[in-house]
Amino acid sequence: MTPRELLRADQQLITDLVPEGARVLDLGCGDGALLARLRDERGAIVRGVEIDLADIAKCIERDVPVYQGDLDEGLNDVPDDRFDVVILSQTLQVVKRPRLVLSEMLRVGKRSVVSFPNFGHWRVRAHLALRGRMPVSEAIPYSWYDTPNIHHTTIADFRDFSADCGAVIEREIAFVGRDDGRPRLVRALPNLLADEAVFVLRRK
Amino acid sequence: MGDTDTLRRPWEETASAGVSATKTLALDGALSLASGRTLDGVVVAYETWGHLDALGTNAVVVCHALSGDSHLAGLRPGEPDDAAPGWWDVMVGPGKAIDTDRFFVVCANVLGGCSGTTGPSSIDPETGAPYGLRFPMVTIEDMVDAQARLLHALGVRRLAAVVGGSMGGMQALAWVKRYPERVASIVADATTWRLGPQAIAFNEVGRRAILEDPAFSGGDYYDAGQPESGLGIARMIGHITYLSDESMHKKFGRRLQSSAEYAYDFVSEFQVESYLAHQGQRFVERFDANTYLYMTKAMDYFDLQGDAPSLAAALRDVSARFLVLSFSSDWLFPTARSKELVSALRENGNEVSFAEVPSGYGHDAFLLEPEAQHRLIAPFLTNSLAHARAAAGAEGALSDAAPETEVAS
Numbered sequence: 001m002t003p004r005e006l007l008r009a010d011q012q013l014i015t016d017l018v019p020e021g022a023r024v025l026d027l028g029c030g031d032g033a034l035l036a037r038l039r040d041e042r043g044a045i046v047r048g049v050e051i052d053l054a055d056i057a058k059c060i061e062r063d064v065p066v067y068q069g070d071l072d073e074g075l076n077d078v079p080d081d082r083f084d085v086v087i088l089s090q091t092l093q094v095v096k097r098p099r100l101v102l103s104e105m106l107r108v109g110k111r112s113v114v115s116f117p118n119f120g121h122w123r124v125r126a127h128l129a130l131r132g133r134m135p136v137s138e139a140i141p142y143s144w145y146d147t148p149n150i151h152h153t154t155i156a157d158f159r160d161f162s163a164d165c166g167a168v169i170e171r172e173i174a175f176v177g178r179d180d181g182r183p184r185l186v187r188a189l190p191n192l193l194a195d196e197a198v199f200v201l202r203r204k
Numbered sequence: 205m206g207d208t209d210t211l212r213r214p215w216e217e218t219a220s221a222g223v224s225a226t227k228t229l230a231l232d233g234a235l236s237l238a239s240g241r242t243l244d245g246v247v248v249a250y251e252t253w254g255h256l257d258a259l260g261t262n263a264v265v266v267c268h269a270l271s272g273d274s275h276l277a278g279l280r281p282g283e284p285d286d287a288a289p290g291w292w293d294v295m296v297g298p299g300k301a302i303d304t305d306r307f308f309v310v311c312a313n314v315l316g317g318c319s320g321t322t323g324p325s326s327i328d329p330e331t332g333a334p335y336g337l338r339f340p341m342v343t344i345e346d347m348v349d350a351q352a353r354l355l356h357a358l359g360v361r362r363l364a365a366v367v368g369g370s371m372g373g374m375q376a377l378a379w380v381k382r383y384p385e386r387v388a389s390i391v392a393d394a395t396t397w398r399l400g401p402q403a404i405a406f407n408e409v410g411r412r413a414i415l416e417d418p419a420f421s422g423g424d425y426y427d428a429g430q431p432e433s434g435l436g437i438a439r440m441i442g443h444i445t446y447l448s449d450e451s452m453h454k455k456f457g458r459r460l461q462s463s464a465e466y467a468y469d470f471v472s473e474f475q476v477e478s479y480l481a482h483q484g485q486r487f488v489e490r491f492d493a494n495t496y497l498y499m500t501k502a503m504d505y506f507d508l509q510g511d512a513p514s515l516a517a518a519l520r521d522v523s524a525r526f527l528v529l530s531f532s533s534d535w536l537f538p539t540a541r542s543k544e545l546v547s548a549l550r551e552n553g554n555e556v557s558f559a560e561v562p563s564g565y566g567h568d569a570f571l572l573e574p575e576a577q578h579r580l581i582a583p584f585l586t587n588s589l590a591h592a593r594a595a596a597g598a599e600g601a602l603s604d605a606a607p608e609t610e611v612a613s
Contacts, residue, residue, distance in 0.1 A: 047550070060527070067557070068559040068560055077551065079551070
């Protein structure tokens with residue numbers, strides 16, 4: 001038996017949000033760790049979409065069915081409401097067309113779960129305000145010129161964006177990720193104090 | 205495990221599958237064909253590697269492409285160590301993606317072939333002469349039926365996986381559609397669920413070259429010698445379609461074969477011309493022109509959708525897991541066709557993984573990109589075996605202590 005893997009903090013939270021036996025699609029599923037966990041512990045029926053071939057090989061090793069695809073091309077061949085849960089974990093900020101991606105998620109899934117780093121966190125604000133430089137932090141560890149993150153957002157911005165895409169926010173979990181993979185939840189002033197967030201959405 | 209496994213590059217270990225001899229099996233009774241005709245006295249040439257486990261869970265069939273044969277890997281008896289190994293040696297052997305330590309691997313020459321299985325060059329028992337064009341038209345499904353009969357005779361009831369590239373991939377798809385309850389997993393590699401008009405067009409030009417060669421003699425050329433010119437041209441056309449613009453640039457450019465200057469003549473000058481002529485020549489020495497006609501026609505006829513309203517509808521009874529691979533520069537079996545197949549399977553809820561392997565080699569990539577295929581196919585087959593064993597266990601037949609037995613020697 002392989003030891004139980006430590007998931008990323010947001011993935012840990014997402015695991016708890018997925019009901020038993022759910023049909024789950026993870027967009028930008030990476031090495032398939034989250035989907036494997038959902039299959040093994042939640043009895044979920046899992047499918048992944050990933051663009052990187054090395055990650056696809058890892059998904060296949062984990063026996064997670066994975067489709068090589070570009071999220072910016074949408075999910076044309078997936079019928080409406082095919083999945084119970086569609087996950088976009090730490091991926092929103094790298095897609096070219098966030099509105100298309102979220103609309104497609106809302107279409108093919110009964111629930112959409114989106115996690116992203118919060119660009120409104122006080123450290124990010126302080127970095128820019130006091131040093132006058134693009135922020136580099138644990139949650140956003142890239143220099144501006146070589147970052148895959150082309151669409152940063154804040155918790156406040158994301159609320160507006162969701163409404164704009166025709167989504168209802170069912171849950172909003174703001175937290176600070178920690179090395180032990182156990183997130184510390186942030187209840188007061190989330191847009192200032194949380195460095196990551198997980199949103200649960202559904203279509204209006 | 206870990207460290208040694210990552211350092212090892214099993215696809216570089218030549219002829220590691222050892223020495224294997226081609227065996228033959230005469231099928232009992234007649235084989236009914238898609239065309240409505242029947243074929244008596246069918247002989248199937250095949251090779252096997254590894255051992256079938258006691259519960260028959262670890263059998264893998266590998267289906268060969270247009271010009272392939274049953275000699276999948278390793279050497280033939282009596283061949284020197286440095287002889288060219290079987291056609292997919294990079295993928296088949298101990299510790300390779302199709303691991304002969306773990307799987308019982310079977311590869312048969314297709315029906316209509318010319319490497320031991322009954323085909324147009326075989327003797328027609330009714331006339332005592334080679335069939336020639338009197339050989340009935342065979343389809344991809346007919347090839348699969350012949351393999352199914354072979355496996356039955358070998359005591360193999362279920363397949364952990366069927367693996368195939370190109371025309372072999374068509375057979376893998378036909379396998380699972382025809383025998384959905386027997387096949388747990390499919391690797392459809394550089395293949396298609398049906399050819400488009402472009403591919404059919406190239407096949408037709410190849411066939412015309414053969415049919416219109418004066419030496420063809422209506423297919424009855426076995427005494428006088430085969431239509432070498434026509435078959436050679438067909439193979440040259442084939443090779444153009446197996447390469448890509450990029451691979452041809454890299455391999456040949458505009459370089460001349462043996463002179464620094466143009467000859468201003470119609471002799472073969474450019475390297476690409478010499479290459480094609482060489483491939484054509486080598487091919488006529490080992491391949492039967494009639495078989496080329498039958499194989500290309502079988503590919504043209506193949507349509508997994510058949511009469512169903514959609515491809516998904518055609519595959520509704522199929523519950524197998526799939527790994528579908530395409531190659532970025534393969535314009536003969538393009539990624540778009542593979543994605544249509546994957547779409548249909550996803551619509552049906554099948555467990556399907558799909559990747560487009562970046563490669564400049566064109567359609568030939570499935571023979572020339574062992575590392576990427578190894579990294580994708582090896583873990584897929586490892587899990588295929590686990591699924592096959594779990595399914596056998598669910599039927600209450602599994603016993604870990606069961607000894608391994610050898611079915612074919």
